[in-house]
Amino acid sequence: MRTSSHWAIFTAANILLLALTAMVNDGLAGWSLSLFIAGPCVVWPALRLPPPALLGCLALSGLAADAQLPTPPGFLMILFLAGALLIQLALPWLGSMQRARQIGLAWLVNALYFAVFTSWAVVRNQAHGVAFWEHAAVDFFLSQLIVLPVTLWFFDFQNSLLALAGLTAAGRRVGRTF
Amino acid sequence: MASPRLTRLRPLLVLALFLAAWWLAPVAVRSFSRASFSLFEAPGLIAYSHLKDLQDFWSLRDRSQGSLIAAGRDLQRHANDTDLQLQQDAATRTENQRLAELLLLPPEPGFHYEVARVILREETAWWQQIVIRKGWRNGIGNGQGVVFSGGVAGRVKQADEFTSIVELVSSPSFRVAANLGQDPNPAIYQGVVTAPFHAPAGEVRQLPLSLRIAPGTRLRLFSSKLSSVFPDGLPLGEIERLEPGSDGLFQTGVVKLDSRLASLEEVAVLVPDITPTLGNGSNPVPTGNPPGLR
Numbered sequence: 001m002r003t004s005s006h007w008a009i010f011t012a013a014n015i016l017l018l019a020l021t022a023m024v025n026d027g028l029a030g031w032s033l034s035l036f037i038a039g040p041c042v043v044w045p046a047l048r049l050p051p052p053a054l055l056g057c058l059a060l061s062g063l064a065a066d067a068q069l070p071t072p073p074g075f076l077m078i079l080f081l082a083g084a085l086l087i088q089l090a091l092p093w094l095g096s097m098q099r100a101r102q103i104g105l106a107w108l109v110n111a112l113y114f115a116v117f118t119s120w121a122v123v124r125n126q127a128h129g130v131a132f133w134e135h136a137a138v139d140f141f142l143s144q145l146i147v148l149p150v151t152l153w154f155f156d157f158q159n160s161l162l163a164l165a166g167l168t169a170a171g172r173r174v175g176r177t178f
Numbered sequence: 179m180a181s182p183r184l185t186r187l188r189p190l191l192v193l194a195l196f197l198a199a200w201w202l203a204p205v206a207v208r209s210f211s212r213a214s215f216s217l218f219e220a221p222g223l224i225a226y227s228h229l230k231d232l233q234d235f236w237s238l239r240d241r242s243q244g245s246l247i248a249a250g251r252d253l254q255r256h257a258n259d260t261d262l263q264l265q266q267d268a269a270t271r272t273e274n275q276r277l278a279e280l281l282l283l284p285p286e287p288g289f290h291y292e293v294a295r296v297i298l299r300e301e302t303a304w305w306q307q308i309v310i311r312k313g314w315r316n317g318i319g320n321g322q323g324v325v326f327s328g329g330v331a332g333r334v335k336q337a338d339e340f341t342s343i344v345e346l347v348s349s350p351s352f353r354v355a356a357n358l359g360q361d362p363n364p365a366i367y368q369g370v371v372t373a374p375f376h377a378p379a380g381e382v383r384q385l386p387l388s389l390r391i392a393p394g395t396r397l398r399l400f401s402s403k404l405s406s407v408f409p410d411g412l413p414l415g416e417i418e419r420l421e422p423g424s425d426g427l428f429q430t431g432v433v434k435l436d437s438r439l440a441s442l443e444e445v446a447v448l449v450p451d452i453t454p455t456l457g458n459g460s461n462p463v464p465t466g467n468p469p470g471l472r
Contacts, residue, residue: 019222022298029299030440032374036302051192059196067215068298068343070305070335070351073208074200085193121304125350125371132350134373135303 007045007053009161014041014061017154022068032135036117036143038065038076039083039110040151043102044158046084058084071120079116083109099155106151107144114140213338220313220340227297227311289409291325291446292316297341301440303371306346306378308442313338316449321407323448328436329413330354330401331445344445347414348378348435355404356382356414358389358397364404367414367433378440380415380433387429391420399433408448 017040025034045057062077069076087105094101118136200208241249278285294312312318314337324331324344332346333354345352348369356367366383382399391397396416401408417431424430 022300023226025300025302026298029301032301032372032376032378032440034300034302051189055192055196063211063215064219067212067219068309070307070343070345073212078197078200081193081196085189088189117304129371131373131376132303132371135371138374139303 005165005167006162007049007057009165009167010045010049010158011057011060013154013158013161014045014057015064017041017150018061018065033142034139035146036114036139037110037147037150038079038113039106039108039147040154042080042083042087042109043106043151044155046087047102054084055081071117075120079113083113102155103148103151107147110147111140111144114143216336216338216341220338223297223309223341224311227295230297231295286403286409288451289323289448290451292318292449293444293446294318294342295444296442299440299442305351306349306369306371307335308332308344308346308445310342310344310445310447311340312447313340313342315339318342318447318449322450323401323407324445325408325412325448326436326438326442326445328438329415330408331439331442333407334447342447346378346439348372348380348439354407354414355402356399357402357410358385359400359411361386364402365399367399377437378435380435382417382431382433383423383428385417385420385429385431387422387427389420389429391417396434397431399431 017037021035021037028034041061042058045054049057058080059077062080063074065076066074087109094105118140121132121136277283292312294310294316296308297311298309300307308331310324318334318337320334320337322334322337324333330347332344332349332352334342335345336343346369348371350369350371352369354367356365357363358365363386365385367380368383369378369380372379389397396418398416399414401410401412401414403410413436415433415435418434420429420431422429
């Protein structure tokens with residue numbers, strides 16, 4: 001498996017997804033709404049890349065997103081790496097990762113990330129008003145609703161990129177190769 | 179050969195080592211990585227912004243000739259009105275300068291406007307910010323005030339080489355000194371998260387207990403130079419209602435912000451002049467709205 005090409009493709013796809021999300025959020029800003037879509041970025045790299053390539057892919061994707069966020073430097077990068085680690089540790093209990101399970105995993109990871117960002121905002125701003133929780137709840141439900149079709153498309157998109165590069169999407173399960 | 183248990187913990191160790199290296203890295207390294215990625219993304223952001231401008235241009239081309247003539251007529255009215263205001267401003271500045279010289283007042287810091295297009299807006303429950311198409315190459319620095327045609331828009335959070343991130347006035351982490359215009363007593367303004375589909379809002383604290391709002395009216399809130407970010411007199415918002423403060427000594431007010439904050443297209447950064455001036459023709463002290471902002 002040519003992991004060097006794989007990690008570059010996964011990184012480019014992640015950066016594209018994060019940029020598209022930012023553009024959609026720009027359009028939604030008029031209604032005080034936003035989407036949070038980060039879960040799908042982690043799943044395939046965690047399942048298909050060996051450790052050094054996984055580290056490079058998620059560190060680059062996370063730092064690229066961090067550059068435009070008011071969070072501490074490396075916040076999303078650390079979340080990405082922690083998410084990938086959780087997926088790898090859970091692999092023996094998850095069994096074979098069929099497509100539906102991969103999408104479910106992306107949905108779950110996205111929800112976890114949303115919870116972490118919300119906790120960070122609560123601690124940073126002492127934000128606990130009703131409007132804050134209302135806003136967070138609407139954003140959460142909207143994001144979790146949208147993330148399902150987006151993940152479906154994103155995995156197909158990554159598949160297409162791999163096919164264009166003449167690579168196979170089938171990789172080894174990294175959790176057993178550390 | 180390593181035991182299966184150790185093999186399973188190996189990813190955890192790799193992550194722990196990486197995180198330790200990241201946290202132990204000097205702040206300069208982390209800042210450099212952030213600045214590098216921002217620089218790397220700048221061409222994409224700027225290209226996206228120009229594409230949006232092009233989209234606006236083509237949508238305007240579809241307008242009928244009649245609507246364009248009407249828009250031109252309205253624009254001419256605004257231009258005439260602005261000319262009159264500029265003349266009044268010039269007279270006021272001259273009078274201010276004369277009085278300041280008479281009273282031997284120290285010169286106030288001056289600003290000039292750096293107008294910038296908005297590239298991206300983000301209104302989450304966690305933060306409210308915009309990305310603008312100018313950075314430190316244009317003299318923009320961290321902490322500088324940002325205004326728009328409706329008054330205060332926010333403050334520069336992070337100035338990069340070609341782009342800057344602006345924390346909006348509605349963001350909970352935005353806090354500045356404010357006053358009620360005629361009443362010089364300082365109050366503290368802070369942004370507040372609002373529910374979706376609601377206009378941006380804020381909160382003002384430390385208002386005197388004697389303050390009252392007549393039914394059906396609102397009190398206007400202005401920026402104060404005590405903040406050292408904004409000059410006196412820039413509109414922040416309107417106080418809708420007052421509530422007793424938690425300490426019983428002051429009142430707290432709910433501030434309604436300009437609804438155009440959610441659809442900003444152009445803003446102006448208040449870049450301090452290097453040489454402090456009281457305000458002359460070349461470096462006007464901003465007391466009104468910069469021209470041409472939407």
